[in-house]
Amino acid sequence: MAPAAAEWVLHDWGDAECVKILKNCRKAIPSREEGGKVIILDMVVGAGSSDLKHKETQVLFDLFIMFINGIERNEQGWKKIIFDAGFSDYRIIPVLGVRSIIEVYP
Numbered sequence: 001m002a003p004a005a006a007e008w009v010l011h012d013w014g015d016a017e018c019v020k021i022l023k024n025c026r027k028a029i030p031s032r033e034e035g036g037k038v039i040i041l042d043m044v045v046g047a048g049s050s051d052l053k054h055k056e057t058q059v060l061f062d063l064f065i066m067f068i069n070g071i072e073r074n075e076q077g078w079k080k081i082i083f084d085a086g087f088s089d090y091r092i093i094p095v096l097g098v099r100s101i102i103e104v105y106p
Contacts, residue, residue, distance in 0.1 A: 011042050011071060015081050022085030022104070032088070032105045040102040044092050045074040078102060 010018045022038065029036035073081075075092060082090050082104050089105040 009042075010040060010081075011073070014071060015077075015084075018081045019084045022081065022087070025104075026086050026106060029106060036106050038087075038104040040104060041099055042102065043072055043098050044078060044094070044100040044102065045072050 010021065013021065025038045029038065071077075078092070079090065082102075087104050087106060091103045091105075093101040093103070095101055
């Protein structure tokens with residue numbers, strides 16, 4: 001079974017809505033032993049490179065997020081909604097500039 005995936009979705013929602021979305025994902029996937037996980041492709045503030053180009057891109061995304069009334073989260077913010085949704089573990093892998101892969105395990 002393929003893992004569930006959320007790409008550039010959760011930053012559009014507040015914490016309560018994200019927990020609800022992730023709880024539904026949790027219900028839809030098998031156990032970790034059976035290969036179950038949710039893969040989130042989104043921004044993790046403070047993850048990855050801190051070079052000038054990365055910082056400039058982060059500022060542009062900050063402006064965009066303010067425009068759409070979204071939320072950017074650091075690792076602690078992601079950890080809170082992940083555990084509040086009933087998951088037991090996660091892993092953040094910085095990739096693609098300001099985006100990270102967040103693997104979330106039941």
